Amino acid sequence: MGSAERAGADAGAGAGAAAGRTGAAASAAGPATGGGGLRARLRTQVGALALDIALAVPAGRCVALAGPSGAGKTTVLRALAGLLTPAEGRIDCGGDTWLDRDRGIALAPERRGCGYLFQDYALFGHLSVWRNVAYGLRELPRRERRARALALLERFGVAALADRRPGGLSGGERQRVALARALAPRPRALLLDEPLSALDARSRGRAARELARLLAELEVPALLVTHDFAEAALLGDEVAVLDGGRIVQRGTAAELAARPASGFVADFTGAAVLTGQVRAGGAQDAAGAPTVIALDGGGEVRSTDAGEGAVAVSVHPWEVALEPPGAPAGGSASNRLAAEVVSVTAVGNRVRVGLALPQPLTAEVTEASVARLELAPGARVLAVWKAAATRVTPR
Amino acid sequence: MSRARRLWFPALLFAALAVAAAFLVLPVLAIFLQTSPGRLLDSLGDASAREALRLSLVTTAIAIAVVVVVGTPAAYLLSTRRFRGRALLATLLELPLVLPPAVAGIGLLAALGPQGLLGGLLDELGIALVLQTAGVVVALVFVSAPFHLRAAQSAFAAVDRRWLEASRTLGAGEARTFARVAVPAALPGLAAGLALAWGRALGEFGATLMFAGSFRGITQTVPLAIYDRFATDFDGALALSAVLVAVSAALLLSVKLLARDGALDGLR
Numbered sequence: 001m002g003s004a005e006r007a008g009a010d011a012g013a014g015a016g017a018a019a020g021r022t023g024a025a026a027s028a029a030g031p032a033t034g035g036g037g038l039r040a041r042l043r044t045q046v047g048a049l050a051l052d053i054a055l056a057v058p059a060g061r062c063v064a065l066a067g068p069s070g071a072g073k074t075t076v077l078r079a080l081a082g083l084l085t086p087a088e089g090r091i092d093c094g095g096d097t098w099l100d101r102d103r104g105i106a107l108a109p110e111r112r113g114c115g116y117l118f119q120d121y122a123l124f125g126h127l128s129v130w131r132n133v134a135y136g137l138r139e140l141p142r143r144e145r146r147a148r149a150l151a152l153l154e155r156f157g158v159a160a161l162a163d164r165r166p167g168g169l170s171g172g173e174r175q176r177v178a179l180a181r182a183l184a185p186r187p188r189a190l191l192l193d194e195p196l197s198a199l200d201a202r203s204r205g206r207a208a209r210e211l212a213r214l215l216a217e218l219e220v221p222a223l224l225v226t227h228d229f230a231e232a233a234l235l236g237d238e239v240a241v242l243d244g245g246r247i248v249q250r251g252t253a254a255e256l257a258a259r260p261a262s263g264f265v266a267d268f269t270g271a272a273v274l275t276g277q278v279r280a281g282g283a284q285d286a287a288g289a290p291t292v293i294a295l296d297g298g299g300e301v302r303s304t305d306a307g308e309g310a311v312a313v314s315v316h317p318w319e320v321a322l323e324p325p326g327a328p329a330g331g332s333a334s335n336r337l338a339a340e341v342v343s344v345t346a347v348g349n350r351v352r353v354g355l356a357l358p359q360p361l362t363a364e365v366t367e368a369s370v371a372r373l374e375l376a377p378g379a380r381v382l383a384v385w386k387a388a389a390t391r392v393t394p395r
Numbered sequence: 396m397s398r399a400r401r402l403w404f405p406a407l408l409f410a411a412l413a414v415a416a417a418f419l420v421l422p423v424l425a426i427f428l429q430t431s432p433g434r435l436l437d438s439l440g441d442a443s444a445r446e447a448l449r450l451s452l453v454t455t456a457i458a459i460a461v462v463v464v465v466g467t468p469a470a471y472l473l474s475t476r477r478f479r480g481r482a483l484l485a486t487l488l489e490l491p492l493v494l495p496p497a498v499a500g501i502g503l504l505a506a507l508g509p510q511g512l513l514g515g516l517l518d519e520l521g522i523a524l525v526l527q528t529a530g531v532v533v534a535l536v537f538v539s540a541p542f543h544l545r546a547a548q549s550a551f552a553a554v555d556r557r558w559l560e561a562s563r564t565l566g567a568g569e570a571r572t573f574a575r576v577a578v579p580a581a582l583p584g585l586a587a588g589l590a591l592a593w594g595r596a597l598g599e600f601g602a603t604l605m606f607a608g609s610f611r612g613i614t615q616t617v618p619l620a621i622y623d624r625f626a627t628d629f630d631g632a633l634a635l636s637a638v639l640v641a642v643s644a645a646l647l648l649s650v651k652l653l654a655r656d657g658a659l660d661g662l663r
Contacts, residue, residue: 083560109563116564122557126579135575136565185566 036060038093038189038221042079044086051075051086051245057189057221059094063250064224064236066268072245073225074119077191080223081116082109093221094188115187115220119194121178123166129153129177130162136185152180172203179214192224196231208234229253229269241265262393263312271314272361275395276301278308290334290387297358302334303390312395319389320363322353322373323382333384337361341379344370351375355383423640430630430637438634446612447620448638454528454616455596458535462543462592467585470547471573475559485548492541496601499538503606507533530607531614538599539592546591550584551577586654590647597643617642 036059043052051072057063065073078084080091082098085106091099093114098107123132133149140148153159156176166174175195182190195211196204212235215222226232232239233253240250241264249261253269260266267273276295290302293313301313321333329336339361343354351370355361361383365375373381438444473485491499506512507524517524524530554577562572578585600618607614609623617639624632 081560081564083563108568109560110566110568112564113566114564116561118557118561120557122555122561124558124561124576124580125555126576126582135562135567138566181561181565 036094036221038080038091038223040076040080040089040091042076042086042089042091044075044079044084044088046072046075046084049075049245051079053242053245053247055223055240055247055250057223059221060219061237062215062218062222062224062235064226064232064239065242065247066226066229066232066236066239067242068268069227071242073227073242074193075245076242077116077193077223077225080189081114081191082107082112096188113185113188115182115185115190117175117178117182117190117192117195120198121166121174123169123174123178123181125165125167128163128165129158129169132166132177133181133184136181139185149180149184152184153177156180170203171199172207175199175207176210179211187220189220190218190222192222194226195224195235196226197228211235229256233257241268257316258391260314260391260393263314263395266312266314266391266393269316271316271391272320274301274313274315274357274359274361276311276313278311278392291392293392295357295359299337299357299359301337301390302387303392304388305390305392307392307394310395312393314391314393315361315385315389317352317362317364319385320361321384322363322365322369322375323384324373325380325382327382332386334387335383335385335390337383339381339383341375341377341381343377344375355381357383426633426636426640430633434630434634435637438631439638441631443611443615444620444631444635444638447615447617447635448642450528450531450612450614451597451616451618451639452642454531454535455593458532458539458596459543459589459593461532461536462540463585463589466540466543467547467578468573470544471551471577473544474548474551475556475577488544489541491538492545496538496599497605499602500534500605503534503537503602508606525606526608526610526614528607528613531603531616534602534606535596535599538602539596542595543588543592546588547581547585550581550588553584554580583654586650590650593650594643594647597639597646 038057039055041054045051049070049072053072053076055063055065055076065076067073075084079086079089080098085099086101088101089099090097090101093112097103097105098112099105123129124135127135130146130149130153133152134145137145137148150159150162153162153176156179158173158176158180161169161173161177166177169177175198179195192211196208199207208231215224215235224232224235226235229239236253238250239253239256240247241256242248243264249256249265251259256265257269257271260269260271263273263275274295276293278291279294279300280289280292290304291307293301293303293307293311295301295313303313323336325338337357339355339357341353342356342360343352345352345354346367347364349367350364351367353363353365353370353375355363363383369375373379375381439448473481473488494502504511504525507517508514509518509525522529524533558576558580559572562576563569567575598618599616600622603609603614603616604619604622609615609619611620615623617635621632621635621639624635
């Protein structure tokens, strides 16, 4: 459906999918707002959190706003939806201004047409599933509402639940009903607050894939909030890392993992983060000698990144290989550190091995290597990885 | 030995409940045990008793309608908005709960009586309350409203705030959110408040007596009629009491049954 519209939006041609609601105001917005997309600049204080962000989401794209709890993720969504009015800022969507504190504009939530998927889905417990979905269809004649709600439920594979109450549904079913409800009024932007966190581990994988497909088909801007980098990487076309009310880095998930701007981002992308001091080769001299970092607590690490002074060193678990102690050096891996195994945890067909350098480090290895190296807590091993897989960020 | 040691606390709990139940149920039971069915029917045949019963039902119904129509949105505001002095205001609104009925009656006279604060204004508007049926309604509203206000506030406070927010993001304004989400979701609690307030209004005696007096057919509700007979016709008072207990119990029971989850689906 609507691939032409999507192409139009991608080309910046106009409000595409957003037309229909209050499109008349489109001419009032300057060229800065961009066609069809969501653009926001927010500054506000909520309790101890000082939120100060600017972000833009093109139509048909999904930006994942990722960060730890307390970073201000949900506050951003609430401000966009109009459930919270920031002290300063401006929000434009599809050519309409939703908020402009300087001009005293603050549209009520019901006039923004913003689909909002709440963390626990917030389905109305006193209404049946189809009435939940039909709740936002007030513009339709009464007779057509049920048919439209059923069609949406059908699309999400939960039409059989139409007459049930939300109280009796599983987490996955609730999530689909909530998505159907949020999309029913044809929102001009979709906001998703931790869409998978209320699901158990078993249904999460499938729900994530379905959601990724839905987001790919969506013609309006989508902003998704998550505390989980893997989820952000799967669902977001782009990931913005939020910490302490500010966006500290944004880019594709691959970019963030490969070139984290800080130890915080590296840690967030799932890398193990070690602290240390640069000892030599700080500016990465012409000869291309690697930077040598002395780790706090002992050990030495080499990296192809430049750095000086106190730094954070990060490496992803899948880059770290384990060898028996005293194994001869070979290959291109220039980091070889003696470590003690602290924990061995199977995750799917991989095994996560917690190590003490003494600083904590995680390696992800195969079941075969666990057996070969007889890995168990207390065992001594060599943790081996390449200088090129080692990121150095200021601390 | 160890078994006795384990059981002493549950036994204590059961004993406490048995004492409470016996003490609270006995007087109510006694009313029915001391009244023969024939006497009960006789008292219903009595014109003054029928008048009192009719007056009680009409005045409490009007009073409860006023309490629900005004009190429900007021309670919603109190439980969903944070503003300066909110806690103080909520406490002031509950004050009539702890006022002795006689004090409530004096207060109503001082405010709305002929010599009261608003007496002159009411007189100019041609509104007479004292010694009138309208005065009974005023007294009933005053003493029963706090029960509904309190129950409605906690009922609204228990509604998931995100339901209200979800309703807004789905295009419903504040009024529609109130009518379609907040009230239906809080309905069991609201009904409990209504039942409490109605029960209190049916039993109201002191404030009505002081503010509206006790005139047959005009202001003499069932509790006043019971008191009127008590000195001269104890059996008659007893029979009328039985009627009042039965009516109150039937009202409370039907409201509770209606409010049980699912029973009001037709209204949603």
